[in-house]
Amino acid sequence: MRPEVTLARLGAEDFERFSGIAVLPAQEVFCGTVAEAFAEDPARFDLHGIHTEGTPVGLFKIDRAYRYNIAICTPGALGLRAFMIDAAHQRRGIASAAVRAMPVHLATEYPGHRHVELTVNHVNGAARACYLNGGFVDTGADWREGRAGPQDLLRMTLR
Numbered sequence: 001m002r003p004e005v006t007l008a009r010l011g012a013e014d015f016e017r018f019s020g021i022a023v024l025p026a027q028e029v030f031c032g033t034v035a036e037a038f039a040e041d042p043a044r045f046d047l048h049g050i051h052t053e054g055t056p057v058g059l060f061k062i063d064r065a066y067r068y069n070i071a072i073c074t075p076g077a078l079g080l081r082a083f084m085i086d087a088a089h090q091r092r093g094i095a096s097a098a099v100r101a102m103p104v105h106l107a108t109e110y111p112g113h114r115h116v117e118l119t120v121n122h123v124n125g126a127a128r129a130c131y132l133n134g135g136f137v138d139t140g141a142d143w144r145e146g147r148a149g150p151q152d153l154l155r156m157t158l159r
Helices: 012-018 025-031 034-038 094-109 125-134
Strands: 006-010 045-052 055-063 078-085 115-121 137-143 151-157
Touching: 006 094, 012 034, 012 045, 012 055, 025 078, 034 045, 034 055, 034 078, 045 094, 055 094, 078 094, 094 125, 094 151, 115 125, 125 151
Parallel strands: 078 115
Antiparallel strands: 006 045, 045 055, 055 078, 115 151, 137 151
16 A cells, blocks of 8 residues: 655744654765755755655755756756655655655646756665656766766656
8 A cells, every 4th residue: 555645845944843854874875864954045945845644754855946056957957855754764655655746746836847857876776766666767867976976867747
């Protein structure tokens, strides 16, 4: 049975509710921490929470100026960053369900955008599989400047 998830935009006032979310230590290099996500400049980044049964279980950032850091991305594409699911809630299908919910959620939140893109580290096979199973496609482009090594550029069309 697939878990039901809801996605919702977050504000600074949501930090306390999400502050307990933590990924495994080895995953932090790929997604960072909740505190780092909430510290980002709201003029560029929006935070979105992932809930299951009303409980916060994860979050992600949308980078509205993705092209400034990821030169190989499609002009005008949103950037998905810092996607994380709390370690206690991993391996239950929540991440995949959240990714499958993104096209409708992001199209509603960002009606002027047609695509969301992300880079995923070559060695992060579980995340790559999650994104591909959720509807992202591999563009075939490599981003060689990732903080944890080379990454694949993946794209999803928004509905």
